[in-house]
Amino acid sequence: xxxxxxxxxxxxxxxxxxxxxxxxxxxxxxxxxxxxxxxxxxxxxxxxxxxxxxxxxxxxxxxxxxxxxxxxxxxxxxxxxxxxxxxxxxxxxxxxxxxxxxxxxxxxxxxxxxxxxxxxxxxxxxxxxxxxxxxxxxxxxxxxxxxxxxxxxxxxxxxxxxxxxxxxxxxxxxxxxxxxxxxxxxxxxxxxxxxxxxxxxxxxxxxxxxxxxxxxxxxxxxxxxxxxxxxxxxxxxxxxxxxxxxxxxxxxxxxxxxxxxxxxxxxxxxxxxxxxxxxxxxxxxxxxxxxxxxxxxxxxxxxxxxxxxxxxxxxxxxxxxxxxxxxxxxxxxxxxxxxxxxxxxxxxxxxxxxxxxxxxxxxxxxxxxxxxxxxxxxxxxxxxxxxxxxxxxxxxxxxxxxxxxxxxxxxxxxxxxxxxxxxxxxxxxxx
Amino acid sequence: xxxxxxxxxxxxxxxxxxxxxxxxxxxxxxxxxxxxxxxxxxxxxxxxxxxxxxxxxxxxxxxxxxxxxxxxxxxxxxxxxxxxxxxxxxxxxxxxxxxxxxxxxxxxxxxxxxxxxxxxxxxxxxxxxxxxxxxxxxxxxxxxxxxxxxxxxxxxxxxxxxxxxxxxxxxxxxxxxxxxxxxxxxxxxxxxxxxxxxxxxxxxxxxxxxxxxxxxxxxxxxxxxxxxxxxxxxxxxxxxxxxxxxxxxxxxxxxxxxxxxxxxxxxxxxxxxxxxxxxxxxxxxxxxxxxxxxxxxxxxxxxxxxxxxxxxxxxxxxxxxxxxxxxxxxxxxxxxxxxxxxxxxxxxxxxxxxxxxxxxxxxxxxxxxxxxxxxxxxxxxxxxxxxxxxxxxxxxxxxxxxxxxxxxxxxxxxxxxxxxxxxxxxxxxxx
Numbered sequence: 001x002x003x004x005x006x007x008x009x010x011x012x013x014x015x016x017x018x019x020x021x022x023x024x025x026x027x028x029x030x031x032x033x034x035x036x037x038x039x040x041x042x043x044x045x046x047x048x049x050x051x052x053x054x055x056x057x058x059x060x061x062x063x064x065x066x067x068x069x070x071x072x073x074x075x076x077x078x079x080x081x082x083x084x085x086x087x088x089x090x091x092x093x094x095x096x097x098x099x100x101x102x103x104x105x106x107x108x109x110x111x112x113x114x115x116x117x118x119x120x121x122x123x124x125x126x127x128x129x130x131x132x133x134x135x136x137x138x139x140x141x142x143x144x145x146x147x148x149x150x151x152x153x154x155x156x157x158x159x160x161x162x163x164x165x166x167x168x169x170x171x172x173x174x175x176x177x178x179x180x181x182x183x184x185x186x187x188x189x190x191x192x193x194x195x196x197x198x199x200x201x202x203x204x205x206x207x208x209x210x211x212x213x214x215x216x217x218x219x220x221x222x223x224x225x226x227x228x229x230x231x232x233x234x235x236x237x238x239x240x241x242x243x244x245x246x247x248x249x250x251x252x253x254x255x256x257x258x259x260x261x262x263x264x265x266x267x268x269x270x271x272x273x274x275x276x277x278x279x280x281x282x283x284x285x286x287x288x289x290x291x292x293x294x295x296x297x298x299x300x301x302x303x304x305x306x307x308x309x310x311x312x313x314x315x316x317x318x319x320x321x322x323x324x325x326x327x328x329x330x331x332x333x334x335x336x337x338x339x340x341x342x343x344x345x346x347x348x349x350x351x352x353x354x355x356x357x358x359x360x361x362x363x364x365x366x367x368x369x370x371x372x373x374x375x376x377x378x379x380x381x382x383x384x385x386x387x388x389x390x391x392x393x394x395x396x397x398x399x400x401x402x403x404x405x406x407x408x409x410x411x412x413x414x415x416x417x418x419x420x421x422x423x424x425x426x427x428x429x430x431x
Numbered sequence: 432x433x434x435x436x437x438x439x440x441x442x443x444x445x446x447x448x449x450x451x452x453x454x455x456x457x458x459x460x461x462x463x464x465x466x467x468x469x470x471x472x473x474x475x476x477x478x479x480x481x482x483x484x485x486x487x488x489x490x491x492x493x494x495x496x497x498x499x500x501x502x503x504x505x506x507x508x509x510x511x512x513x514x515x516x517x518x519x520x521x522x523x524x525x526x527x528x529x530x531x532x533x534x535x536x537x538x539x540x541x542x543x544x545x546x547x548x549x550x551x552x553x554x555x556x557x558x559x560x561x562x563x564x565x566x567x568x569x570x571x572x573x574x575x576x577x578x579x580x581x582x583x584x585x586x587x588x589x590x591x592x593x594x595x596x597x598x599x600x601x602x603x604x605x606x607x608x609x610x611x612x613x614x615x616x617x618x619x620x621x622x623x624x625x626x627x628x629x630x631x632x633x634x635x636x637x638x639x640x641x642x643x644x645x646x647x648x649x650x651x652x653x654x655x656x657x658x659x660x661x662x663x664x665x666x667x668x669x670x671x672x673x674x675x676x677x678x679x680x681x682x683x684x685x686x687x688x689x690x691x692x693x694x695x696x697x698x699x700x701x702x703x704x705x706x707x708x709x710x711x712x713x714x715x716x717x718x719x720x721x722x723x724x725x726x727x728x729x730x731x732x733x734x735x736x737x738x739x740x741x742x743x744x745x746x747x748x749x750x751x752x753x754x755x756x757x758x759x760x761x762x763x764x765x766x767x768x769x770x771x772x773x774x775x776x777x778x779x780x781x782x783x784x785x786x787x788x789x790x791x792x793x794x795x796x797x798x799x800x801x802x803x804x805x806x807x808x809x810x811x812x813x814x815x816x817x818x819x820x821x822x823x824x825x826x827x828x829x830x831x832x833x834x835x836x837x838x839x840x841x842x843x844x845x846x847x848x849x850x851x852x853x854x855x856x857x858x859x860x861x862x
Contacts, residue, residue: 017610024610031601031611035635037548061536063598063633065613071600074633076544082510083548086517105492105568106533113507117468117514136629137536140622167494169502170462179448179455180462182496191571198567202494202505204466 008379008414009267009386009429011056011094012047012398014040019271019359019390021070022290027393034071037083043395044084047091050402051416053428054092054123056234056388057081058216061101062133078110085118092425093118094214094232094388096125099153101138104195107156108163111211112203120208120424123232126225127216128153150221155192157213157229162188164210166200208424212431218246218337219327227253230264231431234388236338237268238356241345243383263431269361270375270387274368274400281365282355288392289358297354305336314351320344335360361390368404375405376414439810439845440698440817440860442487442525443478443829445471450702450790450821452501453721458824465502468514474826475515478522481833482847484859485523485554486512487665487819489647492532493564509541516549523856524549525645525663525819527556530584532569535626538587539594542642543634551639551855554663557656558647559584581652586623588644588660593619595641597631639855643862649677649768650758658684661695662862665819667769668699669787672776674814694862700792701806701818705799705831712796713786719823720789728785736767745782751775766791792821799835806836807845 013019017029033039047055057077064071077095085093093114097107115122128149129135135143144152167185188199215222215230226233227250237243243266251261273288275281282294291297295314302309305323320343325336338360339353348356357363364374378384391397409415420428444450448460464470478486488508495502508526516524524545528538546553559580560566566574575583598616619630646653646661657664658681668674674697682692704719706712713725722728726745733740736754751774756767769791770784779787788794795805809815822828840846851859 031603034600035547037550061540061633063616063631065616065618065631067613069613070610071616071633074635075547076541076634079509079513079541079544079548082513083517086514101534102537103532103534103569109492110507110510113510116466116506117510119468133629138534138628140627169465172462179501182498182500185494185496185502187496196571197569198564200494200496202492202502203507204505 007386007416007430008375008409009053009265010415011054011092011267011386011388012050012052012401013056013058013388013390014043014047014394014398015058016070016072016074016394018393018397019361020288020392021072023288023392024070026287027396029394035074039395040080040084041087043398044088044091046395046398046402048088050398050406051419052091052389053386054094054121054425055081055084056094056125057096058125059096059098059127060129060131060134061098062131062137064133078114081122082114082117085114085121090419090421090423092121092123092428094123094125096127096216098129098134099126099156100129100144100149101134102156104156104159105163105197105199105201108160108201109203111160112164112201112206115206115208115211116203119422120206120426122211123214123425124211125214125216125234126153126157126229146219146221150225152194153225154228155194159188159190159192159195159197161210162190163197163199163201165205167202167204169204208426212426212429218335223250224253226250226264227259228257232429233264233266233268235266235268236335236360237266237384238338238342238362239346240378240381240383242338242341243268243378245341245345247383265385265429265431266383267386267388268384269390271358271361271363271390271392272371272397272401272405273358273363273365273392274371274397274404275365276367278366278370281367284392285355285358285363285365294351294354298350301350301354305339312350315349317347317349318343318353358392359390362387368408372405372408372412375409376412379414438817438847438861439806439840440484440696441481441846442485442523442698442817442819443481443483443832444487444489444700444819444821445474445478445825445829446489447501447503447505447825449824449828450792451719451823452503454719454823455501457718458827460825466505470826471511471515472518474829475519475522477826477829477833479519481829481837482850483522483820484817485525485552485856486515487525487556488512488527489556490527490529490558491560491562491565492529493562493568495564509545512553513545513548516545516552521850521852521854523552523554523859525554525556527558527647529560529565530557530587531560531575531580532565533587535587535590536594536628536630536632539591539632540634542591543595543632543637546637546639546642547634550853551637551857553642554645554856555642556645556647556665557584557588557660577650577652581656583625584656585659586625590619590621590623590626590628592641593621594628594630594632596636598633598635600635639857643857643860649766654681655684657681657695658690659688663860664695664697664699666697666699667766667791667793668697668815669769669773669793670777671809671812671814673769673772674699674809676772676776678814696816696860696862697814698817698819699815700790700821702789702792702794702821702823703802703828703832703836704789704794704796704823705802705828705835706796707798709797709801712798715823716786716789716794716796725782725785729781732781732785736770743781746780748778748780749774749784789823790821793818799839803836803839803843806840807843810845
């Protein structure tokens with residue numbers, strides 16, 4: 001692989017005990033690990049050994065209290081990633097932050113501080129928050145409607161970008177001997193619909209100027225936001241056809257905003273289930289999904305989309321229209337739309353659908369060879385630029401991926417064998 | 432020194448190039464150091480070698496733009512301290528945070544995350560922010576008046592304490608095999624005048640339950656806030672008499688709130704200037720204050736308190752009433768009140784006054800022996816519990832303090848020779 005070759009990008013999710021909640025009893029992680037520094041340090045070192053582009057932390061600022069649920073978002077992502085970056089070199093960091101429940105100055109300052117301290121390893125995943133439980137932790141007002149959240153998110157990011165570049169310190173004392181020249185830090189005097197901020201930021205530009213901006217929403221508002229601001233898109237893409245349609249939509253929107261679509265990379269979620277055989281991987285998929293068997297997986301799909309279990313034939317092709325969610329509904333619309341988009345481009349039965357995703361992300365299962373083949377397949381024709389790998393269990397499935405899948409990708413010449421010392425995450429992604 | 436002996440506590444300030452802005456040309460720190468991780472790592476290791484209780488970062492979220500000013504508050508304190516704590520063991524961390532310009536849930540979460548990741552090394556210095564430049568970075572509203580800021584600060588801290596203790600996870604799976612028991616995380620349903628927060632926090636109690644609370648304001652509102660919530664008070668105390676009066680006022684207030692005053696420790700600011708002789712230290716004091724000579728120091732005092740330079744006799748005793756600031760004025764009232772309180776208990780001339788403080792904090796100058804003697808003097812009768820040392824220059828004056836003053840304090844048996852492994856900062860302070 002030459003320096004100019006197109007690279008496969010792989011981030012790795014490290015939230016708590018793994019991406020699939022029901023999988024925890026099959027793993028070694030225990031309650032105490034959820035907030036144990038050593039647990040995350042071990043995962044980060046493992047990820048470094050696997051040469052992943054970046055560590056990925058999703059987030060929402062609330063503790064889930066439902067029966068049978070598990071704390072999935074606990075330690076503050078920027079704090080945890082700062083801790084890990086101080087101990088593990090090279091690897092990038094993706095911190096998810098809310099544009100609805102932060103003030104732009106504080107958020108710009110914290111993220112730029114991390115980017116300065118890590119010499120440019122930070123990616124900020126800007127989300128507008130979709131959960132009423134989160135809203136209840138930030139006042140008595142309900143969650144704003146999606147349109148208002150995205151309008152605010154747009155202004156938020158515009159403002160944060162101005163703050164990130166508002167102070168470029170002198171390298172040397174000024175000719176008059178002044179320790180610094182305050183003319184290099186300029187007020188931005190931002191006055192928008194949602195925010196009024198004088199600036200400048202009191203943290204200077206970082207070695208990569210400012211953090212890379214990631215985006216995760218899949219609704220129309222989310223895609224417009226991605227096209228306007230996103231550099232790394234953590235989308236929910238379940239097939240080549242769906243990926244190409246998403247890419248086309250995103251590229252058209254990006255051009256509308258005068259952006260070069262080649263500077264927007266797709267690294268959708270990927271849940272890998274690697275086993276000695278495909279049959280074994282199918283069984284693990286059921287177990288990790290909390291299902292007794294395939295019929296139970298199908299029952300879960302029926303529930304998620306509000307279908308009638310009495311009339312649903314698991315072997316009859318289902319159309320996108322039959323599962324279309326209400327666009328005005330709450331929750332993470334983008335997650336459900338992934339399956340809708342899958343069906344728009346490919347006729348599938350419920351029995352087939354349930355094997356295409358896990359936790360709403362692309363499911364790739366089989367032997368290490370089979371998983372590696374599928375990863376390369378969607379990457380090599382440019383449908384995706386890589387993946388954000390969400391291991392069903394932490395740390396076991398990261399370990400399996402690093403030991404079995406990564407070496408195949410390296411053998412095939414599509415994935416790095418080592419980091420370039422001092423490279424920023426912006427340079428690693430070719431942005 | 433036995434385990435039960437009363438201990439001298441010493442924090443060390445590490446903001447940028449040192450506490451006294453005009454001192455920078457006399458030091459080795461340069462513009463690039465202000466945001467260089469290696470600069471702070473070096474200081475933190477030096478502080479660890481000196482066995483300081485904790486690293487102290489003051490803060491305000493704005494970049495100073497005045498001519499001749501220097502960026503003094505840049506990298507986010509919680510982010511910088513997390514970075515340092517991941518590389519340097521044992522030493523505690525004091526992060527200054529604004530109760531006016533943060534949301535309680537986010538702030539509770541970030542601070543508790545640091546406390547969990549550092550196994551209980553965090554002290555949070557809660558300030559209400561006093562600078563209009565800060566207000567301009569958080570909306571178009573002016574800075575709220577002091578009373579409103581402290582009313583909000585009180586509610587803020589009440590709420591944050593509830594959040595900090597709202598989730599105590601199970602140690603082991605519940606009897607039914609559940610990974611966690613959601614009954615151990617309880618909503619707090621806080622509804623106050625300023626905030627409404629459901630909770631619980633999504634970060635659990637830390638090894639020291641939650642961060643220690645420090646407080647820094649010296650106005651009457653500040654003292655009431657300290658008496659109600661403070662555990663470590665970073666006050667501005669310029670003499671034994673002033674310290675005892677402050678202590679008495681604080682203790683009386685604390686008892687009103689039903690608190691045990693022995694659980695509130697005074698660690699006022701201290702600017703040490705250590706030289707081979709007292710005469711040399713006096714000269715350094717002038718240089719580090721940006722003064723040409725003693726007369727120039729006196730001129731600075733005259734300006735700060737708005738006195739008439741034409742009529743001021745530097746050798747006539749001045750009274751507290753002559754320099755009393757308007758209690759309704761903006762700015763950090765506590766800073767000016769330190770000098771007022773000094774004069775209330777001791778007749779001093781301007782020539783004497785200017786040698787009692789630097790940067791508004793207690794100035795101790797002379798040889799290492801003389802400085803150590805003065806440190807012990809105010810500590811041994813309980814006037815103070817220790818100091819927050821503010822070195823005129825970073826890193827030189829930390830180095831001098833560690834190499835020359837600390838060994839004397841250790842010889843005298845009043846300061847630790849080593850850390851107790853795994854000790855929380857709460858335990859170190861005997862709280």
